[in-house]
Amino acid sequence: MIETIVQEGNQYIMNTYKRVPVAFVEGNGCYLRDTEGQKYLDMIGGLGACGLGHNHPVVTKAIQQQAEKLIHVSNIYWIKEQVELAKLLVENSFGDKAFFCNSGAEANEAAIKLARKYAYKKYGENRNEIIAMTSSFHGRTLGTLSVTHNKKYQEGYGPIPTGFKFSNFNDINCLKSMINENTCGIIMEPIQGEGGVTASEVAFIKEVKALCEEKDLVLIFDEVQCGIARTGKLFAHENYGIEPDIMTLAKALGSGVPIGAIVAKDKLAEAFNPGDHGTTFGGNPLASAVALATMKFIIEEKLWEKVEAKGKYFAEKLEEFVIKYPWAKKVKGKGFMVGLELEIEGAPIVEKAFDEGLLMNCTAGKVLRFLPPLVAEEEEIQKTVDILAEIFHEMGEEQ
Numbered sequence: 001m002i003e004t005i006v007q008e009g010n011q012y013i014m015n016t017y018k019r020v021p022v023a024f025v026e027g028n029g030c031y032l033r034d035t036e037g038q039k040y041l042d043m044i045g046g047l048g049a050c051g052l053g054h055n056h057p058v059v060t061k062a063i064q065q066q067a068e069k070l071i072h073v074s075n076i077y078w079i080k081e082q083v084e085l086a087k088l089l090v091e092n093s094f095g096d097k098a099f100f101c102n103s104g105a106e107a108n109e110a111a112i113k114l115a116r117k118y119a120y121k122k123y124g125e126n127r128n129e130i131i132a133m134t135s136s137f138h139g140r141t142l143g144t145l146s147v148t149h150n151k152k153y154q155e156g157y158g159p160i161p162t163g164f165k166f167s168n169f170n171d172i173n174c175l176k177s178m179i180n181e182n183t184c185g186i187i188m189e190p191i192q193g194e195g196g197v198t199a200s201e202v203a204f205i206k207e208v209k210a211l212c213e214e215k216d217l218v219l220i221f222d223e224v225q226c227g228i229a230r231t232g233k234l235f236a237h238e239n240y241g242i243e244p245d246i247m248t249l250a251k252a253l254g255s256g257v258p259i260g261a262i263v264a265k266d267k268l269a270e271a272f273n274p275g276d277h278g279t280t281f282g283g284n285p286l287a288s289a290v291a292l293a294t295m296k297f298i299i300e301e302k303l304w305e306k307v308e309a310k311g312k313y314f315a316e317k318l319e320e321f322v323i324k325y326p327w328a329k330k331v332k333g334k335g336f337m338v339g340l341e342l343e344i345e346g347a348p349i350v351e352k353a354f355d356e357g358l359l360m361n362c363t364a365g366k367v368l369r370f371l372p373p374l375v376a377e378e379e380e381i382q383k384t385v386d387i388l389a390e391i392f393h394e395m396g397e398e399q
């Protein structure tokens, strides 16, 4: 069966991914099963989207119950589930108001538009520049490509929207040197994902916050990957004791059902008036009901506390590899956003792990990345570590 899927996939699907020749047909918790009946331990969780793992009863029930009532109506009407979701997000964050869309890139687009509109209304049209960070990833639309640092994503798509600059990440002097009277805001991931699972340094992010307050710059935190209980707090910036003006969310928000959101302080949110921004599907009854059920579960269970403890356990286990193997450089990330930086290419290891039934990935070439479902237990972590231990043992100390 998989041969046909691969062959027809190559024939009918655009070639935008180098795909692993496997197709999954069902999932349960941290496990997936493929068309051939093989079972896999999923430690990448739909690249962070499957926060509650696969086939979680809370999620399944929310989809079923909502599908039986109402799937979609336009945003020209009030949507009860969307209002409830907004209320929950606001009550559990720094924000005052939310806007819903369908993906992380769309959330960042909305955040950039909102930041610019705010500055436009207050300071006029020249104040439109947004500063992003090196190694950032904010999405694949033309707008978000302009704040995504890796040039390989932009190649061949020019002209890319202008008015964007990059500061070295974790380098406050570099950032300061880029700010001028046209600077509108700063966009950054509190903990970078695609760029290599790199956390902001405490001093850096606090100085960024202070700078934004001093100069009335809009601070946008992209929490598409690091938000929603992933880093041991409900939102990653809570680790630093500071707040942004706008936060973007997606990935785990809908447990795999596409939904994105921006949450903002009133001061910013007021810049949007009817007609200024919109979306057909954003926050529709189905997506909102699933996100609402997901968020309620996460908040009731205080899932971030469990993630913090289990993330520590995972990191400690990985540290042992760093001690043992000279080519294993360091453990990165926080909570269940876990990276193991190597001196060597990570792709062959990801392939070997796949052969052993373990799903993970590699980012920035040399960083093995794990985004386990937030519900993963010590047992799954131990199993992951055992599989890695075997692979690493075969590789040996010399590389």
Ligand SMILES: *Cc1c(COP(=O)(O)O)cnc(C)c1O
Binding pocket: 102, 103, 104, 105, 106, 108, 137, 138, 139, 140, 189, 193, 194, 222, 223, 224, 225, 226, 250, 251
């Ligand atoms: C995945 C990701 C995005 C893009 O989200 P999409 O839903 O794929 O558009 C944006 N920012 C960060 C930090 C991400 O990890």
